[in-house]
Amino acid sequence: xxxxxxxxxxxxxxxALLFICGLLGLMMRRNIIFILISLEVxxxxxxxxxxxxxxxxxxxxxxxxxxxxxxVAAAEVAVGLGLVLQIQRRFKSLDMDDANRMRG
Amino acid sequence: xxxxxxxxxxxPLVSSIILMVTLGKLPKRMVxxxxxxxxxxxxxxxxxxxxxxxxxxxxxxxxLWTWMRVGEFSPDIAFYLxxxxxxxxxxxTGVGFLIHLFSTEFMExxxxxxxxxxxxxxxxxxxxxxxxxxxxLLLYLGWEGVGACSYLLVGFWYQNPDxxxxxxxxxxxxxxxxxxxxxxLFLLFTELGTxxxxxxxxxAKSQWEVGDTLPVVACLLLLGGAVGKSAQLPLHTWLPDAMxxxxxxxxxxxxxxxxxxxxYLIARTHELFLLAxxxxxxxxxxxxxxxLMAAFTALNQHDIKRILAYSTIxxxxxxxxxxxxxxxxxxxxxxxxxxxxxxxxFLAAGAVIHCLHHEHNIFKMGGLRTRLPVVFWSFLIxxxxxxxxxxxxxxxxKDMILLQAYExxxxxPWLWVGGLLGALLTAMYSFRLVxxxxxxxxxxxxxxQPGVRMAVPxxxxxxxxxxxxxxxxxxxxxxxxxxxxxxxHPSHLIEGISIAVPLIGLAIAYFIFLGGQWKVDGLVNxxxxxxxxxxxxxxxxxxxxxxxxxxxxxxxLTHLLRRECMDDIYNTIVxxxxxxxxxxxxxxxGRLRWYATSMVFGMIVVIALLxxxx
Numbered sequence: 001x002x003x004x005x006x007x008x009x010x011x012x013x014x015x016a017l018l019f020i021c022g023l024l025g026l027m028m029r030r031n032i033i034f035i036l037i038s039l040e041v042x043x044x045x046x047x048x049x050x051x052x053x054x055x056x057x058x059x060x061x062x063x064x065x066x067x068x069x070x071x072v073a074a075a076e077v078a079v080g081l082g083l084v085l086q087i088q089r090r091f092k093s094l095d096m097d098d099a100n101r102m103r104g
Numbered sequence: 105x106x107x108x109x110x111x112x113x114x115x116p117l118v119s120s121i122i123l124m125v126t127l128g129k130l131p132k133r134m135v136x137x138x139x140x141x142x143x144x145x146x147x148x149x150x151x152x153x154x155x156x157x158x159x160x161x162x163x164x165x166x167x168l169w170t171w172m173r174v175g176e177f178s179p180d181i182a183f184y185l186x187x188x189x190x191x192x193x194x195x196x197t198g199v200g201f202l203i204h205l206f207s208t209e210f211m212e213x214x215x216x217x218x219x220x221x222x223x224x225x226x227x228x229x230x231x232x233x234x235x236x237x238x239x240x241l242l243l244y245l246g247w248e249g250v251g252a253c254s255y256l257l258v259g260f261w262y263q264n265p266d267x268x269x270x271x272x273x274x275x276x277x278x279x280x281x282x283x284x285x286x287x288x289l290f291l292l293f294t295e296l297g298t299x300x301x302x303x304x305x306x307x308a309k310s311q312w313e314v315g316d317t318l319p320v321v322a323c324l325l326l327l328g329g330a331v332g333k334s335a336q337l338p339l340h341t342w343l344p345d346a347m348x349x350x351x352x353x354x355x356x357x358x359x360x361x362x363x364x365x366x367x368y369l370i371a372r373t374h375e376l377f378l379l380a381x382x383x384x385x386x387x388x389x390x391x392x393x394x395x396l397m398a399a400f401t402a403l404n405q406h407d408i409k410r411i412l413a414y415s416t417i418x419x420x421x422x423x424x425x426x427x428x429x430x431x432x433x434x435x436x437x438x439x440x441x442x443x444x445x446x447x448x449x450f451l452a453a454g455a456v457i458h459c460l461h462h463e464h465n466i467f468k469m470g471g472l473r474t475r476l477p478v479v480f481w482s483f484l485i486x487x488x489x490x491x492x493x494x495x496x497x498x499x500x501x502k503d504m505i506l507l508q509a510y511e512x513x514x515x516x517p518w519l520w521v522g523g524l525l526g527a528l529l530t531a532m533y534s535f536r537l538v539x540x541x542x543x544x545x546x547x548x549x550x551x552x553q554p555g556v557r558m559a560v561p562x563x564x565x566x567x568x569x570x571x572x573x574x575x576x577x578x579x580x581x582x583x584x585x586x587x588x589x590x591x592x593h594p595s596h597l598i599e600g601i602s603i604a605v606p607l608i609g610l611a612i613a614y615f616i617f618l619g620g621q622w623k624v625d626g627l628v629n630x631x632x633x634x635x636x637x638x639x640x641x642x643x644x645x646x647x648x649x650x651x652x653x654x655x656x657x658x659x660x661l662t663h664l665l666r667r668e669c670m671d672d673i674y675n676t677i678v679x680x681x682x683x684x685x686x687x688x689x690x691x692x693x694g695r696l697r698w699y700a701t702s703m704v705f706g707m708i709v710v711i712a713l714l715x716x717x718x
Contacts, residue, residue, distance in 0.1 A: 027701045035696075100694040 011052035018045030032087060032094050036080045043073045105156035106164045109183050112149050112193065113232040115142040116225040123222035132217050139221030140204040143228055147197035154190050161187075165238065179299060182238035191436060192235035192368055195443045199360045200228050202561035206451050207352040209557035210458055220260065224356070227253035231361050235368060240289055240299040243369070247285070247333065250362045251278050257357060258349040270348040277342040281332015285369075288325030292376075295322070305375035312379050323376055323383035327390070330366030334420045337394040341646050343417055347409040351454030354409060359416050359450050360443035367423045367439050371432050378430075385515070388428020392522045395421025397644050399529035403536065404640040407464045408453050411537055414643070415490065416446055418526065422505055425523060429516070431508035438501035444572045445489035445498055448565035452482040455558050456541065459550035466537060471546035478554060480542050482562040487538045489569040491531035491606045499606075500573035502527060506602050520598075524605050531609025539618040 018041055025038030047069045054062015084094065091099050119142035123135060130138070157164065163186040171179045204224065211220050230249025237243035252275075259271030293299055295318060296307040312319045330336070335343035346358050357363070370377060370387060377384055395418040402414035419442050426435030456472065456479055457464060473480045489498035506527070510520040554562070639645060691702070 023704060027697055027704065030697070096696045100696075 005055075006052075008052055008056045012049060015045045015049040015052070018042075018048065021045075030095050030097055032084050032096050032099075035096065036077065036084070039076070039080075040073060043069055043076075105152050106185065107166070108149050108153055109164070109166055109185060109236070110168060112146045112153070112197065113229050113236065115145045115149075116228040116232070118142070120222050120225035120229060123218050123225065126218070128216065128218035130218060132212070135218045135221055136208040139225055140201065140208055142225055143197060143201045143204045146228070146232070147194075147201045150190075150193050150197045153185070154194060157185060157190055167238075171242070176297065177293070177299075179239050179241045181242060182300075183236040184238040184301065185236070188368070188371060188436060189235055191440060193232065195440055196228060196231050196235065196361050199443050199447050199565070200231075200356055202564055203352050203356040203360070203447060203451065206355075206454070206558055206561040207350075209555050210352050210454055211350060216260070220257075220350070223253055223256045223260070224353070227257065227357060227362070231365075234365055238300060238302075240292070240301060240304070240373075243301075243372075244286070244289060247329070247365065247369075248282065250357070250365065251275065251282065251333070254278075254346070254357050254362055257353040258346045260349050260353065264348075267348040270345040274342040274346045277339050278332045281329045281339050283328075284325045284332070285329025288322050288329065291318075291322050291325065301372060305373075308376050308379060314379050315381060316379065319376055319379040320383050323373075323380040324386065326369060326373060326376070327383060327387055330369050330424075331390060332366075333369075334363050334366030334424070335417050336366070336390050336421060336424060337397065338646075340394060340398070340417050341643065341650060344410050344413045344643065347407070347413050351409065351450060351457060354413070355447045355450030355454065358413065359446040363416060363420060364423065364439045364443070367420065367427065367435055370424075370427045371436055374427070374432050377427075384428050384430065386428070388425050388509075388515075388519060391421040391424025391426075391428055392519055392526070393421075394418070395425065395526045396522060396529070399526050399533065400640045401643045402533040403529060404637055406466055408456065408466050408469075408537070408541065409450075409464060411466070411533060412446070412449055412453060415449075415530070415533065416442075418530065419446065419490070422502065422523070422526065425509060425519060426505040429505075429509045429512045429519065431505055434501065434504040434508050438498075438505055441489065441497040441501045441569075441572050444565060445486045445496075445569040448482055448562065448569050449486035449490065451558075451562055451565065452479050452486060455479045455482075455554045455562065458558075459552050459554060460548055461551060463548060466540045468547055469541045470544040470548075471542070472550070473542040475546065475550050476553070478559050478562060482566050483538060483542065485566045485569050487534040489572075490534045491610060492527060493531075493606055493610070494603055495573075497569055497572035497574075499603075503599075503602050507599065510598055524601065527602075527605045528609040528612075531606040532613045535610050535613035536617050539613060543618055 022038045022040075022042030022045060025041065026035055029035050029038060047066045050062040050065045050069070052062070054060065054065075087099055088094060093099070119138050122138060123130070163184065165182065165184050167180045167182040169181050171181050204221075207220070207224065211217055214220065227250060230246045230253055232246070234243055234246030234250060237246060255271050255275040258274050259268050261267050262271075289299065292304060296304055296311065298304050298307060308319065332339045343358060343363065347354055349358075377387070398414045398418035398421060402411050402418060405411045405414060419438070423435045423438050423442070426432075426438060456469065456476065459476060459479070460469060463469065485496070489496040492498040492502040506520055506523045509523055510516050512519065642648060691698070
């Protein structure tokens with residue numbers, strides 16, 4: 001453990017920045033692929049926070065949760081891409097606003 | 105035999121229900137047998153019951169079951185049979201059967217043959233309930249029942265909106281009278297504690313003195329009901345329009361039976377009326393004025409059925425005059441003879457209309473005497489009876505009324521003079537009708553002859569109209585325990601005048617409308633003559649008057665009240681809800697990014713709250 005340790009604050013700041021980036025992307029993007037990518041970014045930002053916290057307290061839990069998040073992200077991408085294919089087929093577009101069929 | 109009494113209304117009721125539930129799927133022959141046969145059966149049983157009743161002459165009272173029990177008030181479904189009831193029942197089932205028989209041919213080509221007989225049988229049932237009822241509530245049930253059937257039958261050819269309007273008018277105008285009658289019933293019940301007719305009369309006699317206010321009010325309210333149903337002034341305007349229905353319906357409902365229900369009501373409650381001399385006078389005056397006004401109007405009409413309708417109003421006016429002067433038996437006697445000859449006239453008019461392509465205008469007819477001999481003789485006999493020519497049935501009854509009116513101390517002679525004027529006019533308009541339709545040159549050829557089912561009822565009614573006066577005469581004293589009129593006879597001069605007046609009317613009609621000896625064109629075509637003629641033609645402008653002073657103000661009032669401030673409150677609530685609905689439906693429009701954004705902001709607010717920032 002002799003290496004230079006990065007202060008926890010910095011890692012959490014990075015995590016927060018990544019989360020906000022993902023959130024903004026989720027709110028502003030219309031293309032469903034980019035929405036999925038934004039979701040991935042948000043998941044990973046929280047994963048970074050877990051890893052950093054685990055390191056800070058010297059516990060393995062953070063890394064275990066990271067593995068869990070990775071598995072969830074993989075499953076989500078698998079389902080999400082399946083949906084993307086269906087949407088592309090049905091609406092001939094990846095724009096989420098076009099896929100809206102409600103007449104509100 | 106008297107126990108068979110409930111069967112009489114049961115037959116038409118069952119037949120009517122069968123015709124209603126089969127929805128016109130029965131063959132026409134079957135419908136005719138059922139419709140006319142059921143009334144025929146009722147007539148037969150009426151005859152048996154009548155014979156049994158004649159043996160004893162004692163009123164028969166039969167309770168079927170208790171209708172309802174509300175506190176002190178427990179009206180029965182019960183029938184009361186006395187002379188008056190029997191007379192009415194004979195007219196309803198007897199004349200009713202002949203009219204049903206006539207209808208089977210008259211309505212043969214109609215698509216709604218079955219519906220027609222369902223209504224007509226239901227009418228006979230309701231009318232029988234009306235006259236057989238032991239208490240005024242059951243009477244009221246029949247009273248409203250005949251009103252409903254009248255509405256259905258006036259608007260029978262409902263595809264024409266005019267007929268629907270006529271039906272509504274008949275219904276609404278009679279309803280005004282019915283409301284007065286209902287109030288009268290409430291008053292009688294609260295004051296005397298019963299609605300059974302016989303105990304009611306006893307209670308009234310013991311509790312009230314002659315000339316008290318309460319009996320006068322109660323009788324005037326009952327008179328209101330009678331005036332509405334019997335088409336007397338001021339509620340007579342519905343009857344001429346009610347001619348929109350099929351002609352046999354006019355014969356049965358609007359001449360022979362239903363419109364005389366008011367006369368029956370007053371005769372039935374005559375013991376109350378005896379306690380209220382002012383109400384009696386009102387009855388007599390209403391009758392006299394109505395009969396004169398309607399006679400003037402009948403003289404100017406050119407629709408054959410409207411002439412007969414105004415004539416009916418006029419004749420019922422006579423009956424009211426008779427009731428008003430206390431000549432109860434004479435009034436009922438005239439009711440019976442009127443049922444015979446007016447049904448005859450209406451059926452004959454129906455036959456004319458049937459054979460002349462549904463033509464109603466008498467000035468387009470003419471010379472039918474040789475073309476339709478059966479109808480001509482029927483019409484001639486009917487008109488003679490209507491005009492009260494000597495030895496016809498109408499003569500006896502009208503003569504009886506006029507003489508008894510003359511006997512009344514005080515206003516009697518004046519009523520007699522008015523009645524004579526009415527008799528003169530009656531003879532004039534009835535023979536004007538005969539001369540214009542059946543004499544002169546032929547303007548239209550009939551395309552068919554009345555068949556046997558038309559000719560038989562016509563002939564039978566001819567016999568009744570001619571000799572009905574003789575055999576109805578012994579029946580009259582049976583007409584319940586009416587107070588017997590004085591046996592004192594007025595001088596022969598008075599009687600002679602009564603006999604002569606219709607003949608004078610007949611002569612005038614002959615000189616004007618047939619012989620052409622008297623040229624009245626100049627008089628009629630002068631300005632004032634034309635105006636008077638138009639005035640009379642419109643029925644003394646009563647419809648116009650009601651329209652101006654009642655219908656139009658009512659309409660504008662409802663128009664005014666349509667905008668109501670209470671509605672504003674409710675409308676505001678509605679508007680608010682609509683606004684909220686728009687806002688919320690906008691947020692739930694399926695826009696994914698909007699959902700994400702609102703979620704984020706919601707989260708921010710929640711976190712801020714948890715942190716105590718705001």
